Amino acid sequence: SAVISQKPSRDICQRGTSLTIQCQVDSQVTMMFWYRQQPGQSLTLIATANQGSEATYESGFVIDKFPISRPNLTFSTLTVSNMSPEDSSIYLCSVEDPAVYGYTFGSGTRLTVV
Amino acid sequence: AQSVTQLDSQVPVFEEAPVELRCNYSSSVSVYLFWYVQYPNQGLQLLLKYLSGSTLVESINGFEAEFNKSQTSFHLRKPSVHISDTAEYFCAVRKSDKLIFGTGTRLQVFP
Helix, strand or coil: CEEEECCCCEEEEEEEEEEEEEEECCCCCCCEEEEEEECCCCCCEEEECCCCCCEEEECCCCCCCCCEEEEECEEEEEECCCHHHHHHHHEEEEEEEEEEEECECCCCHHHHHC | EEEECCCCEEEEEECCEEEEEEEEEEEECCCEEEEECCCCCCCEEEEEEEEECCCEEEEECCCEEEEEEEEEEEEEECCCHHHHHHHHEEEEEEECCCECCCCCCEEEEEE
């Protein structure tokens, strides 16, 4: 199955700053997905990142707040911009993995905004 | 539209007891259903999935789930739980190439 390397694994950031999270996959994938998991909550899809096109954002998420890059078929970044304490969450990337007929997730980035 | 409902936010059980974690979905088209497990301070792991074929699917660690089209359910079961099964369990449905998650069920196994 696909192996996803996500970093940083955790960070503590000052409000008003930005953090870029990286996601590297060991195989080429068409779509990559970014999720947010707020404390004690389930996973909410932020956006779908396709190589060579703009990311598609879900309702309630906007590009200015969560800009996404997808420069090639194995890599993507998610930036959390102008952070506030409400952005404290775990952010996860995911890919559809044909090898397991399912979806594989990165280990997540635990973000705390102070 | 497709959505997933997990009615139980927490399920406390004693070790070696059976457990059922409930999941219902709403869909007007073919469904692909998944159960993921999240151990404390870890990422998500695929536990099992239903894509087609046999309605009973099993995982390597003793969990099983049955796809029931008439009841639109995909409940997760284990006949005898271990302390190590303590985790958050998420049911999910595939929608337009994306995974939509239920709210999760916290399984707490007590000795």
